[in-house]
Amino acid sequence: MASVPPGIRLLVSFDRDQWYRALTFILTFLLYTSFHLSRKPISIVKSELHKNCTSLSELATIASSGGGSQQPSPPSLHADMDCSWKPFDKRNYKQLLGAMDYSFLCAYAVGMYLSGIIGERLPIRLYLTVGMLTSGLFTCLFGLGYVYNIHSLGFYIFVQVANGLVQTTGWPSVVTCISNWFGKGRRGLIMGLWNSHTSVGNILGSLIAGYWVSSNWGLSFIVPGLIIAAMGVICFLFLIEPKINNNTTVCEPVLSCIVKKNSWDLLYNVSKTTLLCLSVQGVIEFSLCLLFAKLVSYTFLFWLPLYITKAAHLDAKKAGDLSTLFDVGGIVGGILAGVISDKLGKRATTCAVMLLLAAPTLYGFSMISEFGLGPTIGMLLVCGGLVNGPYSLITTAVSADLGTHKSLKGNARALSTVTAIIDGTGSVGAALGPLLAGLLSAGGWDQVFYMLMTADFFALLVRNNIKIVVFCK
Helix, strand or coil, X not given: CCCCCHHHHHHHCCCHHHHHHHHHHHHHHHHHHHHHHHHCHHHHHHHHHHHHHHHHHHHHHHHHCCCCCCCCCHHHHHHHCCCCCCCCCCCCHHHHHHHHHHHHHHHHHHHHHHHHXXXXXXXXXXXXXXXXXXXXXXXXXXXXXXXXXXXXXXXXXXXXXXXXXXXXXXXXXXXXXHXXXXXXXXXXXXXXXXXXXXXXXXXXXXXXXXXXXXXXXXXXXXXXXXXXXXXXXXXXXXXXXXXXXXXXXXXXXXXXXXXXXCHHHHHHHHHHHHHHHHCCCCHHHHHHXXXXXXXXXXXXXXXXXXXXXXXXXXXXXXXXXXXXXXXXXXXXHHHHHHHHHHHHCCHHHHHHHHHHHHHHHHHHHHHHHHHCHHHHHHHHHXXXXXXXXXXXXXXXXXXXXXXXXXXXXXXXXHHHHXXXXXXXXXXXXXXXXXXXXXXXXXXXXXXXXXXXXXXXXHHHHHHHHCCCCCCCC
């Protein structure tokens, strides 16, 4: 009888739980990559929207300055031009774009607090699937605004708000899955590698959106929308829900609880679980720290391509491609933060050192970006690592540590609520950062960088003034 090939022997050497862990790691990585992939197009399209309107204005001026001769009216020319786009052709375009960012992120922040509570009471697989399908719908809907020539600011803000709400289904769900399949042993390293999905999604989203941004920016949204919807179907077919202490799936006890208890009992249990999670030492402190760290990270996420367009005088596609280097640095920074925190056993100290280095690096980036492409590339990589390192560590390993704290008495489902509290508070900063960037950039980009450095300082101050290092050992 022929011997079994070594590859087959390797495959059968793993037990079922090991295969489940590997599948959960890979699948949740891809699922949340698609979430960030669908968020990125708006930052790529921004510079194209305003550049189009500026070009139109110049063209209309030329058309109307023909002395006494009769010329075609600018409104007709405007209607026929594919490159123009209202309502972002006004001088306050930065404020309008900032309002779109704020509408998405504000809805995301509010929805995140509710998402964790809802998510721990529903089957994660179904909850995540519905969220991804509806997110795909709203992302495509934004792109269809180009296809059907929609110029209403209210339409785009509505789509952003709706998309922000449904995207909150993602983070508590995937963190609960990954955390309950992997123990605390090397959580920093595992979470650091896993959380690179954020940067990978941003990179892919930039490249996909950049491919169509100059020719048909509607496809910059429609293609990512179809991708996240397709991943939602894959989630429904393959996601294995985490085990809890009574060795049953999440859906069995949760559904019976919903059916048998009235709304007052459910509200009481929700309040009790939320207060219990808030009482865990470190939850509030790290939530505030993440608020400022995420403010910086999301300002880069939504405004970096536009800044590069203005500072380096590049077109929208090249600026979007260059901005991916910030996320490449973020991948390295997240992994390094996880490894270092595992070695030292001090999550808070690792965050503090990276935040301390990030503030002067941001100032250096604002100065060096004016000296050419080479220095800009180097600073993008460094800034990405130092800014996204603490953000990655807090949202993954720290959230998992706090969500499985002994004071929660082994309540694995409470991890979803803890994750939502921390990330929801961080999302308040994520909403404020792009909004402030839109307002401050009207007076010069230097003011935006001063705001980012101030936020980093406050993140460091929160970490140092509240003594939580002992908890993180």
